[in-house]
Amino acid sequence: MPVPEPADPGSAREWPGAFNALGSEPSAYLRQHADNPVHWRPFGDEAFAFAAARDVPVFLSIGYAACHWCHVMAHESFEDQDTADYLNDHFVPIKVDREERPDVDSIYMAATQAISGEGGWPMSVFLTPEGLAFHAGTYFPPTPQPGRPSFRQVLEAVHEAWLERRDAVEQNARGLAAGMADAQLAAAVFLDRPPESLDDSLLSEAVRLLARSEDPDGGGFGGAPKFPPSAVLEFLIRHAAVPSDTSDSARDMAGRTLAAMARSALCDQLDGGFARYSVTADWSVPHFEKMLYDNAQLLRVYVHWVRLRGDGVLPADEAAMVASRAADWILDSLGMGDPGAPDGLASSLDADTVVDGVHHEGASYLWTPESLEAALGSGDGAAAARLMNIGASGTVSELGSPLHPRRQLSGTESRLWNRVRPALRNARDARPQPARDDKVVAGWNGLAIAALAEAGTVLDRPELVSAAQSLADYLVRVHWRPASKPGALTAAEPVLIRVSHDGVARGIGGLLEDYAFCAEGFLALYAVTGRRRWYRFAEQLISGACERFVVDGRLSDSVGESAQVFNAQGQHAGLDPFDNAAPSGAAAFAGVLLSYAAYSGSHEHRLMAGSILSLPPPIAGRAPRVAGWLLAIAQAAVAGPVEAAVSGPAGSMQRELHRALLASPSPGLVVAVQRAKAADDGALPGSGVEEPEVPLLSDRVAAADGSPQVYLCRGMVCDLPLRSVEELGQRLAAMTAG
Structure with a gap:
């Protein structure tokens, strides 16, 4: 039964739980708003249930800690008592850190762009208690400006529409969700279908x-x-x-x-x-x-x-x-x-x-x-x-x-x-x-691991490689929750947690981009160090991503952490193939699938990468600026990529050959080097099984005199091994040129 409109503005404040609930949140962005007179709540079922009980819309505000205009709107509107009172009386206000919840940000950004024709932060979205968007914009000023109403005007107009034209509001919200579902289906990627051939x-x-x-x-x-x-x-x-x-x-x-x-x-x-x-x-x-x-x-x-x-x-x-x-x-x-x-x-x-x-x-x-x-x-x-x-x-x-x-x-x-x-x-x-903002985001740290590992080698700064390994250790120790044993009370599936604060991971599981960026970082770190534990963690992440984000053959960015997000996208899992500030999860996943197939010889993973790489033709023909990473991975696929296995004993010659490979610009080149197994390169946590050698190195032996040599391969089919840096450079350049 609908809750009646309060007889006076103060009566809505008598609801149990009508207070700002952000004070105990770990997110720096949410805590920035903990002293606002707005009765903010974190995103979750409880907040939407509260809106349903009061029969009022949700006002969803999305931003991030470093955002200048988020600070401006907070000072102008959310710190203003009169504005806060009106917002509290007629809405349930929810605050979201877009960096903690990119799944929430992504779907409501799409809704905001569809409704207003613009996007950005702070994002201001009005939702039904089921999570369906029906009005949206970005920054709203405290007083009207040319072409942009004041925030108070927007609040009053939305409140009036909710009371007087409720049926139309809800019908439009359902129509928007259906339209976004249609767009998701049109851009769907099915990994169980044969990929199209890639034309260079x-x-x-x-x-x-x-x-x-x-x-x-x-x-x-x-x-x-x-x-x-x-x-x-x-x-x-x-x-x-x-x-x-x-x-x-x-x-x-x-x-x-x-x-x-x-x-x-x-x-x-x-x-x-x-x-x-x-x-x-x-x-x-x-x-x-x-x-x-x-x-x-x-x-x-x-x-x-x-x-x-x-x-x-x-x-x-x-x-x-x-x-x-x-x-x-x-x-x-x-x-x-x-x-x-x-x-x-x-x-x-x-x-x-x-x-x-x-x-x-x-x-x-x-x-x-x-x-x-x-x-x-x-x-x-x-x-x-x-x-x-x-x-x-x-x-x-x-x-x-x-x-x-x-x-x-x-x-x-x-x-x-x-x-x-x-x-x-x-x-x-x-x-x-x-x-x-001290929160640690798994995927972004994965990007940093790859960058630092390669920078340490190319710039001859080994301390950067050491830092990359420390970051990788942190992700494994804090963000990775391995599979529990059968019969345990916790879930059996391993999961990568997206965010940690003060050394404690919490919140939602990682999105596709987190799994892909971390796997990319671990594979880059393996190429530089030759430590097989990094390869095995990448392998676990890739396997976990396939289990988590591929349903009925279809790839998605997330796994429906929230019913409201699922409702807002028309109850269809979404995939955004376009790059934003970082590569799209789909493009990054294609890259790690391609590299993993080169290391492992897995035809299945190569085909999965090819299915994602079927996206570039329609995208690149219209908007290559938002498909850069897909195009970069496509360039690697066209190049092979070349696979390099360095065999033989460790020493100065092996180091020279390895370094020459890591200095090569060959697109997507994967490098494996034989190393003596370190103490922590054995069984992975929870497996209890000694890990075998990386397949690319299997049966790659030293020269007859025991000296190191390099096998250059494509699809695990190798040329005769090479023993000098000069001939390695010449042959690699020839293979890169096609």
């Missing part, structure tokens, strides 16, 4: 299409706001490694974008690390939040540029310096504890810095000519201002502008900059600093 001409066509949207002067693609196109850059670098009529174009586009970002305000010129995006087309005014997923991907891309020996507009030594500083920033700024052995990496640094109780976007990173002179003295301060484009008028706010040279520095300029950098870092470190 598609890859050249994608390069041509990307060239049409490139900004050749500013770097990147399209106009402002401009995001780092990490997945597209990975595809372009892989394509550039394979001789074709478009490989030079791919190399040039990648180089221009990498150079422009490295010399811009997007890249922190003092600390290393990259901001989330730029609000200007020339990368001169960044949006200052710094995310682990961006920096892990960009670290790997710059390392792959060094490995490509791309040079041109971005010399390899400059790219190596950018990569090295990015790696340092990741470990120093996001690491928990010792940078050499971090207990997981935090998610982000905030876009804002709180100064005297007031949020200022990017305040920690802004300089004026006067602040530079105060830190360096008049002579060096004026020179640094000229070099880093710091003028009298701030480009971000009255607090100043970010440092950025916009061009390659000369030798003299580089010496000046390297001399003054330490003093500027010290001066900046003395300022108030942006807050850090």
Whole structure:
């Protein structure tokens, strides 16, 4: 029976449980709102049941801790008592950290874009108590603006529609859910169907299409706001490694974008690390939040540029310096504890810095000519201002502008900059600093493991490989819950937990992207270290993903953690094949399936990868910018990928052969090296069974004189083994060229 409209505004506050329930939540974003007068609840069955009991809509607000505009709307509306009272009286407010619940964010972002034509955060969505969306938008101001109503106007209009046109509201909500279900079915991927053949001409066509949207002067693609196109850059670098009529174009586009970002305000010129995006087309005014997923991907891309020996507009030594500083920033700024052995990496640094109780976007990173002179003295301060484009008028706010040279520095300029950098870092470190979101996300740490492992090898920094192994140990120890024994009270299936706080995993199981990114990281770590335990953990993750995310042959991003999300997508499991800030889960899963098939010889997993790679033809022909990782994996599939097995005893020769392979830009190359089994390379937790050798190394023997040699193979069919770095390089280049 419907609950009657309260006779006065205060009566709704008499409901049991009418209070802000976020104070005990581990999410930094949710805790940011724990003192709001809004009666926020975390996403879950209890909150929706409360809405059903009151017969009122749900107001769903989605954001994340580092989000500048989330802070703005919180201050303007959620901290306002009158607004909070109206919201509490007529809705059940729910707050979601999109980084903890990407399944919730994804489906309601699709609904928001369908309803309003725009997307972003904070996301504001109005739902039925069953979880169906019927009205949505992003940021709403406290007072009306041209083309955008105030938040109070939106609340009043939705409340009025709920009371006066309830049937129409619910019918529209059901229609939207049905439409999203139809879209999911149209984009479905069935892994039990024969894959379509992959035509490598598609890859050249994608390069041509990307060239049409490139900004050749500013770097990147399209106009402002401009995001780092990490997945597209990975595809372009892989394509550039394979001789074709478009490989030079791919190399040039990648180089221009990498150079422009490295010399811009997007890249922190003092600390290393990259901001989330730029609000200007020339990368001169960044949006200052710094995310682990961006920096892990960009670290790997710059390392792959060094490995490509791309040079041109971005010399390899400059790219190596950018990569090295990015790696340092990741470990120093996001690491928990010792940078050499971090207990997981935090998610982000905030876009804002709180100064005297007031949020200022990017305040920690802004300089004026006067602040530079105060830190360096008049002579060096004026020179640094000229070099880093710091003028009298701030480009971000009255607090100043970010440092950025916009061009390659000369030798003299580089010496000046390297001399003054330490003093500027010290001066900046003395300022108030942006807050850090300490939650550890499994998938993003998987991306970082792959990047750090490869960076350690290519940049000759073994301490980065050690850090990657420490991260991998943390994921296995904290995030991985192995299968329980038969008869145990807990569930028997192993599961990867998505998020941990303070060394304790909690919340939902990982999404497809978490399993895929972690498996990618473990396989990269195996290639670098030769420790079979990393291969076996990747194998477990791949097996777990197949069990968890493939139902009746159909691949999905999640497993229906919430009935409300399932309802909102028309009671059909969803799959988004498009890249966003990170590669899509489907594309990443295709990559690990392809690599695993190369290591294991599994025809089944190769076919599954091929089924996902049937997606690029329709996508790449329209929008290659959102299919970069699929295209990168397709490039690897076209190349084979080449499989390399290094046999023979450990020693200097084996190390040289192994290092030469890891320095190769061959797309998707998988590398296995024989190593003496370490003490912890035996049985995996809960298995009790000694693990066999990786199949690619089976029957790969040393040379007759006992020296190491390399077998280069495709589909486990190998050429005659090679014994020198020179002949290995020549043969690998020939195989990569096709």
